[in-house]
Amino acid sequence: MSRRIPYGRQSIDESDIKAVVDVLRSDFLTTGPRVDGFETVVAEYCGARYGVAVSSGTAALHSCMHALGVGEGDEVIIPPMTFAATANCVLYQGATPVFVDVDAETLLVEPAAVESRVTARTKAIIAVDYAGQPCDWDALRAIADRHGLKLVADACHALGATYKGRKVGTLADLTVFSFHPVKHVATGEGGMVISDDDTLVDKARVFRNHGISSDFRSREKAGAWFYEMVDLGFNYRLTDIQCALGISQMRKLGRFLERRRGVAAKYAQAFAGTAIVSLGLREECEHAYHLYVVRVPGRDRVFRVLREAGIGVNVHYVPVHLHPYYRQILGTSEGLCPIAEEAYGEVLSLPMFPGMSDGDIDFVVSKMVEAVG
Ligand SMILES: *Cc1c(COP(=O)(O)O)cnc(C)c1O
Numbered sequence: 008m009s010r011r012i013p014y015g016r017q018s019i020d021e022s023d024i025k026a027v028v029d030v031l032r033s034d035f036l037t038t039g040p041r042v043d044g045f046e047t048v049v050a051e052y053c054g055a056r057y058g059v060a061v062s063s064g065t066a067a068l069h070s071c072m073h074a075l076g077v078g079e080g081d082e083v084i085i086p087p088m089t090f091a092a093t094a095n096c097v098l099y100q101g102a103t104p105v106f107v108d109v110d111a112e113t114l115l116v117e118p119a120a121v122e123s124r125v126t127a128r129t130k131a132i133i134a135v136d137y138a139g140q141p142c143d144w145d146a147l148r149a150i151a152d153r154h155g156l157k158l159v160a161d162a163c164h165a166l167g168a169t170y171k172g173r174k175v176g177t178l179a180d181l182t183v184f185s186f187h188p189v190k191h192v193a194t195g196e197g198g199m200v201i202s203d204d205d206t207l208v209d210k211a212r213v214f215r216n217h218g219i220s221s222d223f224r225s226r227e228k229a230g231a232w233f234y235e236m237v238d239l240g241f242n243y244r245l246t247d248i249q250c251a252l253g254i255s256q257m258r259k260l261g262r263f264l265e266r267r268r269g270v271a272a273k274y275a276q277a278f279a280g281t282a283i284v285s286l287g288l289r290e291e292c293e294h295a296y297h298l299y300v301v302r303v304p305g306r307d308r309v310f311r312v313l314r315e316a317g318i319g320v321n322v323h324y325v326p327v328h329l330h331p332y333y334r335q336i337l338g339t340s341e342g343l344c345p346i347a348e349e350a351y352g353e354v355l356s357l358p359m360f361p362g363m364s365d366g367d368i369d370f371v372v373s374k375m376v377e378a379v380g
Pocket residue numbers: 063064065066089090092093135161163164185186187196197198
C-alpha cells in the first residue's frame with residue numbers, strides 16, 4: 008500500500024476558486040474592498056474590533072513590534088518552541104529576544120519563567136499558542152500588568168481556539184495570525200494583526216503601507232492626490248486576490264476546526280496506553296489543532312520509518328535559540344531552556360489537516376504503532 012500524506016495542507020473548493028476569479032474580473036487586484044472585507048470577517052469571528060491584513064504572519068509580527076515601539080535596547084520575552092519568525096521580528100527592530108522555557112506537558116510558555124526574566128528593559132511578551140492550544144493568558148496578563156508590559160499573541164497555530172470561553176484574538180493586546188497553506192485558513196501567503204486598540208492598529212496600518220498616512224482608496228474618495236509619509240514602513244499589503252480567498256475560506260473555518268478536532272480525538276484514542284505520548288491538554292481551553300504533536304522514544308528512527316511509508320511527519324521546532332544565527336549573535340546555547348531542548352529530541356508532528364480521510368488517519372496510526380512498537 009502506498010500513500011502520500013503531508014503533515015498539513017490547504018482545502019480549496021470551487022467556491023474558493025470562484026471567489027478568486029471574481030476578483031480577477033473586478034477593478035481592484037489590491038487595496039480594494041476585499042481587504043476591508045477580510046479584516047472585518049476575521050475580527051468579527053474573534054470578537055475583536057479591528058483587523059489589519061498584511062502579507063504574512065511574519066509581517067504581522069513585525070508590525071506588532073513596530074506598533075509597540077519596540078526598539079534598540081529593548082527586550083522581548085519569547086518561548087523557544089516556535090518558528091524563527093517569532094524571534095526574528097524582535098531583531099528586525101534592533102531589540103533583543105529573551106528566551107524562556109516552556110511547560111513540559113504542553114510545551115506552552117511557563118508564566119513563572121517569564122516573570123523571572125523581566126528586567127527594566129523588557130517591553131513586551133510574545134506568547135505562542137503552540138500547536139493550537141492557548142497559553143495561560145490570565146497569568147501572562149497579570150505579569151504584564153505588574154510590570155507594565157504589552158502582550159502579543161503569536162496565534163498562528165490557534166485561529167478558532169478559546170481560553171476560558173474567550174476567543175483567541177481577544178486575549179492579548181495584539182494577536183497575530185498566518186494564512187500560510189498549512190494553517191487553518193489559506194490565502195497563499197498572508198497574515199493579520201487583530202486588536203481592540205485604536206492607536207496600535209493605526210500604527211500597524213501605516214506601517215504596512217510604507218509609513219504613508221492614507222491609502223489609495225481613501226485618497227480617491229477624498230478626490231485628493233496629497234499623501235504624506237509620516238513613519239518608516241514597508242510594503243506589507245495583502246492583495247484583494249488573497250483576501251477574497253481568505254473570506255471564502257473563513258466560511259468553512261467551523262468545519263475545518265471540527266475535522267481537525269475529530270482527527271485529534273482519533274489519534275488520542277489510538278495512542279492511549281502506548282509509548283506514543285500526546286501533549287497535555289489544558290481543561291480551560293478549546294484546542295484549534297494546527298499541529299498534532301506526540302513525543303516518542305527514538306524519534307529520529309520513527310521519523311525515518313514514517314517518511315519512508317509516505318507519511319509527511321515533521322518536527323516543530325528546532326528551539327530558536329539553537330539556530331546557528333542566534334548562537335552567533337546572542338551567544339545562546341544548550342542549557343538555556345532545558346525543557347524545550349529535551350522536547351525537541353522527542354517531538355513529532357503527525358499529519359493534521361481538514362482533508363484527511365479516516366483511512367489516512369488509520370494508516371498513520373498503524374504505521375506509528377508499528378514503528379514505536
Ligand atoms: C506560520 C508561523 C509564523 C509565520 O507565518 P508566515 O505567514 O509563514 O510568515 C509565525 N509564527 C508561528 C508560530 C507560525 O506557525
